[in-house]
Amino acid sequence: MPPTVLIVDDHPSFRASARRMLEAGGYAVVGEAPDGASALAAVRELGPELVLLDIQLPDIDGFEVAERLSGNGGVPAIVLTSSRDSSDFGDAISASPARGFIPKSDLSGEAIAALIR
Amino acid sequence: MTSMRRVQIGLAVLAFVIGIGVLLVVINGEHNNHRGAYAALALGIGWGFTGTGLYVWRRRPGSNIGPLMTAVGFSGFLKALAFSNGSLLFTIGSLGEVLIYALLVHLLLSFPSGRLESRPDRLLVAISYINTTVVPLAAFVFTDPAKEGCANCPPNPLLIDHSQAATVIGAAQVDIAVALLGAVVAVLYRRWRSTPSQRGAFAPVLAVGSLTFVLLMAGLIVEQAGLSSNLADGLTLALFGSIACLPFAFLVGLLRSRFSQAEAISSLVGRLGGGRGRGALRDALAEALGDPTLELAYWVPAQDAYVDAGGQVVSVDPAPAGRTRTVVEHENRRIAAILHDAQLEEERDFVKAVGAAAALTLENERLDAELRAHVEELRASRTRIVEAGYSERRRIERNLHDGAQQRLMALTMNLRLAREKVDSDATATAELLDEALGELSEATSELRELARGIHPAVLSDRGLDAALNGLASRAPVEVEVTETPRGRLPGPVESATYFVVSEALTNVARYAGADQASVRVAQHNGAVEVEVRDDGVGGADPELGTGLRGLSDRVAALDGRLEVVSPAGEGTTVRASIPCG
Numbered sequence: 001m002p003p004t005v006l007i008v009d010d011h012p013s014f015r016a017s018a019r020r021m022l023e024a025g026g027y028a029v030v031g032e033a034p035d036g037a038s039a040l041a042a043v044r045e046l047g048p049e050l051v052l053l054d055i056q057l058p059d060i061d062g063f064e065v066a067e068r069l070s071g072n073g074g075v076p077a078i079v080l081t082s083s084r085d086s087s088d089f090g091d092a093i094s095a096s097p098a099r100g101f102i103p104k105s106d107l108s109g110e111a112i113a114a115l116i117r
Numbered sequence: 118m119t120s121m122r123r124v125q126i127g128l129a130v131l132a133f134v135i136g137i138g139v140l141l142v143v144i145n146g147e148h149n150n151h152r153g154a155y156a157a158l159a160l161g162i163g164w165g166f167t168g169t170g171l172y173v174w175r176r177r178p179g180s181n182i183g184p185l186m187t188a189v190g191f192s193g194f195l196k197a198l199a200f201s202n203g204s205l206l207f208t209i210g211s212l213g214e215v216l217i218y219a220l221l222v223h224l225l226l227s228f229p230s231g232r233l234e235s236r237p238d239r240l241l242v243a244i245s246y247i248n249t250t251v252v253p254l255a256a257f258v259f260t261d262p263a264k265e266g267c268a269n270c271p272p273n274p275l276l277i278d279h280s281q282a283a284t285v286i287g288a289a290q291v292d293i294a295v296a297l298l299g300a301v302v303a304v305l306y307r308r309w310r311s312t313p314s315q316r317g318a319f320a321p322v323l324a325v326g327s328l329t330f331v332l333l334m335a336g337l338i339v340e341q342a343g344l345s346s347n348l349a350d351g352l353t354l355a356l357f358g359s360i361a362c363l364p365f366a367f368l369v370g371l372l373r374s375r376f377s378q379a380e381a382i383s384s385l386v387g388r389l390g391g392g393r394g395r396g397a398l399r400d401a402l403a404e405a406l407g408d409p410t411l412e413l414a415y416w417v418p419a420q421d422a423y424v425d426a427g428g429q430v431v432s433v434d435p436a437p438a439g440r441t442r443t444v445v446e447h448e449n450r451r452i453a454a455i456l457h458d459a460q461l462e463e464e465r466d467f468v469k470a471v472g473a474a475a476a477l478t479l480e481n482e483r484l485d486a487e488l489r490a491h492v493e494e495l496r497a498s499r500t501r502i503v504e505a506g507y508s509e510r511r512r513i514e515r516n517l518h519d520g521a522q523q524r525l526m527a528l529t530m531n532l533r534l535a536r537e538k539v540d541s542d543a544t545a546t547a548e549l550l551d552e553a554l555g556e557l558s559e560a561t562s563e564l565r566e567l568a569r570g571i572h573p574a575v576l577s578d579r580g581l582d583a584a585l586n587g588l589a590s591r592a593p594v595e596v597e598v599t600e601t602p603r604g605r606l607p608g609p610v611e612s613a614t615y616f617v618v619s620e621a622l623t624n625v626a627r628y629a630g631a632d633q634a635s636v637r638v639a640q641h642n643g644a645v646e647v648e649v650r651d652d653g654v655g656g657a658d659p660e661l662g663t664g665l666r667g668l669s670d671r672v673a674a675l676d677g678r679l680e681v682v683s684p685a686g687e688g689t690t691v692r693a694s695i696p697c698g
Contacts, residue, residue, distance in 0.1 A: 021534055
């Protein structure tokens with residue numbers, strides 16, 4: 001069974017590219033969410049194993065979403081992403097319960113696999 | 118000689134002649150115990166009031182005080198006719214005997230303006246007139262003087278029947294009079310308390326007037342109670358004496374008011390030469406006019422508004438309740454407005470004189486205030502420009518992040534996937550490359566749009582005409598560019614002009630509901646005049662939206678002005694005038 005993924009990002013073009021990229025990398029994309037609130041609802045409903053989570057969302061940011069999802073023993077695994085560089089976020093990434101951060105420009109199935117292994 | 122002057126001289130002659138006649142009537146009166154005293158007092162009251170009344174009438178022709186005083190004088194003669202032995206004169210005198218008191222109430226309550234200012238005042242005066250005309254007539258027809266203990270009095274030709282009705286009506290009249298006089302004295306006292314500026318000048322009139330009414334009240338009470346006739350006679354003589362003093366109290370008040378005003382102005386001029394500092398002029402004017410609540414507002418023509426000493430815009434039109442605005446001019450130019458107690462309205466000439474005496478100093482302070490207002494405006498506009506800079510940078514960052522950057526991210530991923538599939542799946546690779554090309558084209562056009570928003574390259578390269586026509590061609594409504602300057606203008610002027618037109622056309626597209634718009638940019642008299650006009654719904658907020666406010670600051674930074682004319686239903690016109698070498 002391929003690992004299941006939820007993609008959270010407010011840009012439809014990025015979600016479409018990411019879906020294609022992840023499916024080519026052997027993941028099963030079970031859903032997409034455009035903001036923090038619908039991401040939390042989708043996680044409850046779909047129970048994905050992995051959430052690819054954009055940091056800048058129109059309502060609550062990705063750090064806050066990760067914080068709220070973290071109370072369940074590390075399920076799902078969270079990978080943060082952004083079009084910005086990790087240094088733009090100071091130490092917020094290392095302080096978050098996410099498994100790690102991948103810049104959007106470096107996103108690939110292998111990069112995610114390396115983080116959640 | 119004016120007709121008014123003829124009337125006044127005629128009245129003076131009439132008063133003199135009537136006075137002599139009255140003197141003869143009183144001296145020959147057979148039913149009078151104090152003939153000498155009454156004769157002197159009748160002349161004192163009659164001539165005193167008519168003389169001073171005519172003088173005041175001449176000095177203040179617009180005021181009712183003079184005519185009212187003259188009327189009091191003639192009613193004083195009327196009163197003395199009650200001492201006549203002849204039946205007709207006796208009747209006229211007896212009926213008109215108390216009219217003088219109603220006229221005095223009218224005079225005192227309308228002092229100093231000559232007008233009855235409030236409804237209670239008018240009510241008190243109306244009751245006074247009724248109580249001194251209709252009521253005595255009602256009593257008189259039931260009064261036979263002989264049966265009232267005046268054996269020497271002539272008969273009453275109006276007598277219907279001597280009855281108790283006269284006593285009842287007379288008692289009611291006295292009760293009404295006593296209550297009325299009490300109310301009048303209270304009103305006069307309150308007025309004296311609330312007129313601080315001229316209190317010294319008004320004091321003699323209000324004091325003697327009040328004393329008169331108190332004596333009259335006391336006399337009525339004594340007479341009503343049937344106490345000793347000596348006391349009643351004494352009070353009556355004192356009352357007449359007091360009335361006879363009243364015209365001179367008016368004269369003293371008038372003179373004191375003139376003196377105190379002259380003194381106030383000379384003291385003001387002395388103070389203006391001395392201490393300076395913000396607030397000193399206001400304090401000096403407040404003292405001169407006796408109004409501690411006085412405020413000054415300085416006229417700033419550039420802003421078409423009044424400002425306070427600190428340069429903040431203040432609203433003086435209309436003046437707040439209880440206040441009056443007096444505008445001060447110097448060499449036919451508006452300088453300032455004095456906001457003062459509405460009671461000083463009575464002394465309008467005095468306020469104007471004080472304003473004129475302080476005009477030069479006011480002009481200096483006005484220049485200070487104008488400078489402060491200018492600095493204040495610059496400070497506010499500088500803050501807005503800095504804030505506009507920050508928000509513009511935020512907007513650009515957001516546009517880049519949400520637009521081109523996202524497309525480039527997607528493009529990167531598609532290219533990476535295409536590379537992976539290039540050997541195994543040519544169809545999928547072609548699809549991915551097509552999609553990547555689409556993203557690239559979108560990203561390029563978004564970057565172009567953004568760059569144009571920061572600075573339009575066509576403006577620097579090819580000038581206003583090309584740049585404005587470019588704006589017109591991209592606008593969603595039909596836009597005609599009717600005129601543009603021939604040569605190139607300084608960079609900042611071209612840039613400001615371009616963005617005024619750009620923002621105005623954006624607003625036309627968003628809000629105006631217009632079918633077409635026109636753009637005209639003309640250069641004459643050393644300025645560039647920009648005009649963008651549409652045929653839309655109009656009614657745009659004259660306070661300007663944030664976009665236009667930012668442009669207004671940008672234009673103001675070049676010493677230009679921006680205005681929006683937008684009557685409802687008649688389209689909107691945005692005009693800017695920018696100085697240009």
